[in-house]
Amino acid sequence: MARMTLKDRREELIEAAIRVMMRDGVVKTTTRAVVGEAGMTLGVFHYCFDSREHLLDEVITRITDRIGAAARRAFADEADLSSMVVESLRAYWEGVESDPGMHLVGYELAHYALRQAGMEKLARQQYRHYLEVHEELLRESAEKTGAQWTVPVPVLARYLNSVLDGLAMTWLTDHDSEQSREVLALVGEHLVSLSTAQASTKD
The missing domain is CATH 1.10.10 (Arc Repressor Mutant, subunit A)
Known part of the structure; x- marks a missing residue:
């Protein structure tokens, strides 16, 4: 030691x-x-x-970084926006199904912090971090492909986080992978439709 x-x-x-x-x-x-x-x-x-709260803050950051890293690696070698979105969502979902305990802990941390007087900021920091990761991935995918999002990136990031958050929580309760993956495909299609990349493919 x-x-x-x-x-x-x-x-x-x-x-x-x-x-x-x-x-x-x-x-x-x-x-x-x-x-x-x-x-x-x-x-x-x-x-x-300094405190247990300090440790929880570090745990939240670690979990969020791990979830985001898988999505980032997935689209690193993809050339077009649609492929990046599909591969990124696929990698995220594989992480949910392969390590449900990690995602369950993420939800527990947020709910716990919101219920503890003085610790609410941990939940805010946790979800702000999630949104920052989504914003980063959305901006990076657009920059790498020359596409543009037709919706403000912060709004799109919040939309994406809300959908994935709800989808993962639903899967943790019923483990219906087939329908979950169908929903994920719809999310990917909708994301791409909110970009100039979608417009260019129709020309």
């Missing part, structure tokens, strides 16, 4: 917190549970983080 850097200890605690949340839920993820999972002491925890 003495040889671990502060950064390494923080990483271990963040990953331990995610494991505990996925196994036991956010409410039961106490600092004692986290340090027990990581094989550390409470003293080490307080050396690495």
